[in-house]
Amino acid sequence: MLVLGIGAPAARLAKALDAPLIDIGRDDPGEAVAEATRRGVNLILFVGCPDEALRPQPFEALSDTQWCEGVDRPLELMLSTLHALSARYQADPPPVVFAGPSMALSGSDGLSLLAAVAEGQRALMKSAARQMGKRGFRFTWIAIDTLLFAPELQGAELPKSQDPDPLATGSAADVGQLMALLSLLADPRAKGIIGQSLVLDGGELMLP
Amino acid sequence: MSLLKGKVAFVTGAGGTGIGRGSSLELAAAGASVVVTARRIDAAQKTADAITAEGGAALALALDVSDKAAVETAVAATVERFGRLDILIQNAVHGGSAMSQTVEEQSVDLMREHGAVSLDGAFYLARAAFPHLKASGEGRMVFFTSLRGIKGSGANPVYAAQKGAIRGLSKSLAREWGRHRITVNALAPASMSDPTLVYFEANPGVREMIEASVPMRRMGDGRSDIGGVIVALCSSLCGYITGQTLFVDGGGYTAL
Numbered sequence: 001m002l003v004l005g006i007g008a009p010a011a012r013l014a015k016a017l018d019a020p021l022i023d024i025g026r027d028d029p030g031e032a033v034a035e036a037t038r039r040g041v042n043l044i045l046f047v048g049c050p051d052e053a054l055r056p057q058p059f060e061a062l063s064d065t066q067w068c069e070g071v072d073r074p075l076e077l078m079l080s081t082l083h084a085l086s087a088r089y090q091a092d093p094p095p096v097v098f099a100g101p102s103m104a105l106s107g108s109d110g111l112s113l114l115a116a117v118a119e120g121q122r123a124l125m126k127s128a129a130r131q132m133g134k135r136g137f138r139f140t141w142i143a144i145d146t147l148l149f150a151p152e153l154q155g156a157e158l159p160k161s162q163d164p165d166p167l168a169t170g171s172a173a174d175v176g177q178l179m180a181l182l183s184l185l186a187d188p189r190a191k192g193i194i195g196q197s198l199v200l201d202g203g204e205l206m207l208p
Numbered sequence: 209m210s211l212l213k214g215k216v217a218f219v220t221g222a223g224g225t226g227i228g229r230g231s232s233l234e235l236a237a238a239g240a241s242v243v244v245t246a247r248r249i250d251a252a253q254k255t256a257d258a259i260t261a262e263g264g265a266a267l268a269l270a271l272d273v274s275d276k277a278a279v280e281t282a283v284a285a286t287v288e289r290f291g292r293l294d295i296l297i298q299n300a301v302h303g304g305s306a307m308s309q310t311v312e313e314q315s316v317d318l319m320r321e322h323g324a325v326s327l328d329g330a331f332y333l334a335r336a337a338f339p340h341l342k343a344s345g346e347g348r349m350v351f352f353t354s355l356r357g358i359k360g361s362g363a364n365p366v367y368a369a370q371k372g373a374i375r376g377l378s379k380s381l382a383r384e385w386g387r388h389r390i391t392v393n394a395l396a397p398a399s400m401s402d403p404t405l406v407y408f409e410a411n412p413g414v415r416e417m418i419e420a421s422v423p424m425r426r427m428g429d430g431r432s433d434i435g436g437v438i439v440a441l442c443s444s445l446c447g448y449i450t451g452q453t454l455f456v457d458g459g460g461y462t463a464l
Contacts, residue, residue, distance in 0.1 A: 062335070068328075075319065112384065117373065125360070
């Protein structure tokens with residue numbers, strides 16, 4: 001596995017998963033994907049969450065630069081990464097899993113950048129899956145429990161559950177569960193899972 | 209009908225023949241004073257004239273929503289003219305939204321061009337309007353998203369990404385602004401509009417295919433189908449609906 005991404009969540013997940021990280025905010029996404037081909041990785045994990053989006057603040061206080069760095073730029077980096085994947089992999093590309101925080105599915109008070117960029121990336125993932133799936137590309141999205149994805153958001157105004165006992169499993173999602181899910185998605189037998197959004201949150205949100 | 213009597217609405221992308229114009233006309237017919245904006249003043253004026261001809265109140269402004277200063281000036285002009293701003297309808301979208309392209313064909317520069325209107329424009333508008341929507345006591349913000357922002361799009365990935373981002377923004381603003389009695393929702397319409405017409409002309413057979421897939425067996429009308437929902441959503445009747453994506457698409461998408 002290789003992690004491509006930006007921001008603290010990418011670095012943290014790479015470390016937790018014991019996978020190498022290429023920072024595509026610093027290095028060209030084309031070079032990052034070339035490195036993936038050289039290594040012959042069995043899965044690419046893309047985590048395009050900028051640090052800018054992880055600082056809770058009122059929407060009206062956001063600057064133009066914060067909006068650009070928090071939303072526009074990460075979407076552009078993901079598009080560049082898709083271009084590189086398309087160009088580099090002529091056959092047998094590895095599955096690519098995109099990841100974001102589960103809160104983005106619901107939105108969150110003070111975290112409009114984070115929800116906007118994650119939902120934008122998720123829609124881009126689906127679109128790319130629709131277009132590139134016939135060439136063997138298999139793209140999916142994992143919405144990771146927000147505090148596992150970004151523990152720095154502890155204390156932020158995250159969406160509150162209306163259920164007194166919100167976690168179906170009784171405990172929060174952990175890195176071992178994330179690794180298990182990634183292993184499942186890396187398996188060629190999972191090729192029918194494409195363009196989907198999988199929520200790893202201990203069974204709290206349960207999408208409609 | 210005077211559901212919106214005394215309210216002031218601001219509509220972007222209202223100069224064509226579709227949703228922006230239809231929403232403007234219906235908002236005015238429901239009693240709101242409407243600021244009609246479009247990139248070209250003659251197009252905005254045409255819609256404003258149609259409102260006036262029906263006995264409504266309108267102000268036409270030329271506005272490129274990707275120009276932050278112009279957005280702030282337009283919002284200020286609205287408040288100066290009408291004394292308040294209660295309703296913001298963000299409909300403006302990049303002219304290439306209806307194009308069919310592959311991911312590979314869509315450059316980062318193209319994404320920036322689209323984003324300047326669809327994303328940056330929405331950001332500038334919401335930020336500039338916020339103090340006025342808050343002061344309204346019953347503020348309404350409506351973004352236009354798309355089914356493509358939910359399902360993804362095999363035709364235009366950049367457009368889908370930005371419509372998805374708008375949904376994320378809309379949901380967060382709903383959570384953030386609810387305490388100020390501002391509702392924020394996104395509408396996913398299936399309606400005839402200028403870009404839709406261009407798309408259908410460029411892709412023969414697509415209109416028939418879409419209409420066959422819709423339970424109502426037709427595309428929506430910008431005024432009667434979409435504008436009517438906008439009026440209801442912006443009225444006191446819908447003060448408890450926020451953070452939602454509403455499909456106004458003749459039943460085309462029923463997966464939720």
